[in-house]
Amino acid sequence: MDHFAEIDLEDCPCCGGVGSIEEEGGWCLYIQCVDCGARTAELSYQNEAERQEAARRAAMNWNLRKVISPGPGE
Template identity: 55%
Template sequence: MELYHDIDLQDCPLCHGPGLIEEEEGWCLYVACLDCGCRTAELPFSSPEERLAAAKQVASLWNMGKVIHSGAVGD
């Protein structure tokens, strides 16, 4: 079973597309929008417990609308 299966992600705060928890080479997690590409900050982890805590934290950031978007306004 996927580690993040029980973590609820709302739709993208910018475009309302789907979000996905991404893992960067086993050291950090972030949530990214599959449509517009906005994302949360990367949160590092170094153990399985920290990995789960980081997943919950990036989901919380995402659900609060705290995202980074590198495109122009309206993209």
């Protein structure tokens, strides 16, 4: 998997854990906390340029604390 360029992730807004860029099916990605599972909304992409842009936008949402908290039983 290719690395993402220059993505700075703050600590998890929910628990202070580490955020990780997760990709699903080769067409979308999101940032998810490795500790509590809080994550951003998925952003879809169709090519490498959009993939990098999606990563930047997901990181921006993460850093602005726009995350979906993991609900009980989820």
